[in-house]
Amino acid sequence: MKAVLILLAAAGVASAGATHAGEDLGRCRARIERLRSAHWQEQARYLETARADQAFALGEPNPDARDALRSVLGLALKAGRPWVPRHTLECRTWSCKAVVFQPADQEPYWVVSLHESGELGARVKRMLVNPALPSTALPGSDRPQVERHVFLGLVDPSGEPGPPGPPRPAPKQPAADGLPACQAEGARLEKAIATFRAGVADNVSPQARFEAAADNPALRDEMRRQLVRILQPSGGELRFPLVCHGDVCRLAPAPDAPDDFAFRKQLIHDDSFRARFAGASCCAGGFFFFAVKAR
Numbered sequence: 001m002k003a004v005l006i007l008l009a010a011a012g013v014a015s016a017g018a019t020h021a022g023e024d025l026g027r028c029r030a031r032i033e034r035l036r037s038a039h040w041q042e043q044a045r046y047l048e049t050a051r052a053d054q055a056f057a058l059g060e061p062n063p064d065a066r067d068a069l070r071s072v073l074g075l076a077l078k079a080g081r082p083w084v085p086r087h088t089l090e091c092r093t094w095s096c097k098a099v100v101f102q103p104a105d106q107e108p109y110w111v112v113s114l115h116e117s118g119e120l121g122a123r124v125k126r127m128l129v130n131p132a133l134p135s136t137a138l139p140g141s142d143r144p145q146v147e148r149h150v151f152l153g154l155v156d157p158s159g160e161p162g163p164p165g166p167p168r169p170a171p172k173q174p175a176a177d178g179l180p181a182c183q184a185e186g187a188r189l190e191k192a193i194a195t196f197r198a199g200v201a202d203n204v205s206p207q208a209r210f211e212a213a214a215d216n217p218a219l220r221d222e223m224r225r226q227l228v229r230i231l232q233p234s235g236g237e238l239r240f241p242l243v244c245h246g247d248v249c250r251l252a253p254a255p256d257a258p259d260d261f262a263f264r265k266q267l268i269h270d271d272s273f274r275a276r277f278a279g280a281s282c283c284a285g286g287f288f289f290f291a292v293k294a295r
Contacts (some may be wrong), residue, residue: 020183028182029175035189040170043198049203051279052095052126052151059092063134064089067161068150072119075100079113096152099259101135103142112265114150122161126153129268131275135230195212206248206279206289213246219292220244231263244292250287264288 010184021026047055067088077100078084087100100110112127114120134148155162176182233239240263241252249263267273278291 005029016247021188023179023183025176025179027184028179028186032176032182032186032189035186035193036173037170039193039196040194041190041216044167046199046203047094047197049200049205050153051203052124053097053130053149053151054126054199054203055126056092056095056097056151059094062091062093062157062159064091065096065154065157066158069096069120069123070091070139072117072123073152074113076120077110081109085110091154094154096159097156098150098152100148100150101145102148104132104134104146108148108268109149111268115268120152123155123159124152125162129153129274131271206291207287209291210245210248210250210289213222213248216244216246219249221246223249223292226276227267227271230266230273247294248291249290251290 020031023031043058047058048280050058071090073087073089074084077087077098085100085102089096089098091097102108108129110292114127114129130149131132131149134150135145156164158165158166176185191215220242223244224238226237227240227242229239231238243250267277276291276293276295280288280290
């Protein structure tokens, strides 16, 4: 599957480099209409696989989704405590970004609550919690502060629970004004189409990447050391068989492990692990697949 997607991406790159010598304005405008339609379709395909932060980068301001998500997010962040951690929320067409502030010496207790919230889960199909960054959002505080950026990919642009509504039609746009402007738009659209196609290839699920790649014992050994450090298993040995192929590792639960893979909560809390974490597939056949960023 990945090989096919890479070939599509390569075809898009070749198209982006094509020239249109001798093209008049009428032919250019007809080509632009075809490219606009292809751009909209390829963008939709890309958004099906994109991470929540990638979808956020593409969108336009979406105050309706922010209003729909605000109280649901606040309740999830509260995590059963008397207060809600200070945070901001910004939503765009397909994704939202929350920035959560807290003292640097405090555990991000709310991360697990976000993942376990049924109300949030009905509205969000993908979530990405980035490692903590130093923050100056609370000047004058006697405790060092950090902020964590949380990206929430929406089930539907409305921010309401799924299922998603029908696909949006491509927006109507005015015809290009003059041949130079028309050809410049054509070059921009061709480049964007190639980028979307390449992005689809890059965003193939960790499980699919695992199944297509070769054994990677070096990554397995590195990740085993990380997991032993975080989980601190008795006797220093993991209870979960670990295999890595390419840039993806697969964990299989021990026969007596809980069905909900409770150890994932410990991984989520570890900043060092999240800094290398690049997405996951869960839990086909009881396996947990996670991709690892290159150093």
